[in-house]
Amino acid sequence: MEKRISTQKITPNLWFTLNAEEAINYYLSIFKNSKKGRSTYYGEEGFEIHKIPAGTLMTQEFYLEGQEFLALNGGPYFQFNEAISFVVNCDSQEEVDYYWDKLTQGGPAESQICGWLKDKFGVSWQIVPVELSAMLTSDDKEAVARVTKEVLSSKKLDLNKLRAAFGK
CATH class of the missing domain: 3.30.720.100 (Signal recognition particle alu RNA binding heterodimer, srp9/1)
Structure with missing residues (x-):
């Protein structure tokens, strides 16, 4: 047992x-x-x-x-907030789109920034292409700055825009 x-x-x-x-x-x-x-x-x-x-x-x-x-x-005593979120690592833009579309159904009208969303139960998720990690840890500081700016100005992350900002 x-x-x-x-x-x-x-x-x-x-x-x-x-x-x-x-x-x-x-x-x-x-x-x-x-x-x-x-x-x-x-x-x-x-x-x-x-x-x-x-x-x-x-x-x-x-x-x-x-x-x-x-x-x-547990009852109505506690609510979810953005201090905790679950990262969904995606291998493609199609996967980003799939999870974004599914998890935003019935959720708040406005999603958060930087690939974050809140689902209809109030749980926060980050839908992130796995390539982003390599971009953000690159030795090319200017490319990192451009990617960071793109991430901060995005709701749902767009891999093509991230690649363009990185210079790929």
Whole structure:
């Protein structure tokens, strides 16, 4: 019998009001290599504190691209903010477009800058082409400055514009 809740040393725990299952199903529909893990449910104990009915999903493990997450239906006490975000490393502009389009559906009208977006559950994501890292760590300081300026002026990152700014 496995004693740990998680199989990873560190697992992001996402607090949802009472819509964790809806959020998980949404993420599973977007990320192709994904699945649900173990679930726990509220019992009658603690109802006087959390006010969540017995039988309601409490926690659900889920995996996106091999990364384990834990979702908690914790009630309306905490909200997501931009201080934490999940980076999705993309190999192509088509992949950037795919994740951007899927994760912005039903989200805020205006997305953030620098490839950041907030999904309809309030979770922040960074949709980033993997080439960007090499550009930003280049020894060519002028190219880095041009790429940085392009990133800071962009909402969704455009690999062709980043390449042009870099001088490729």
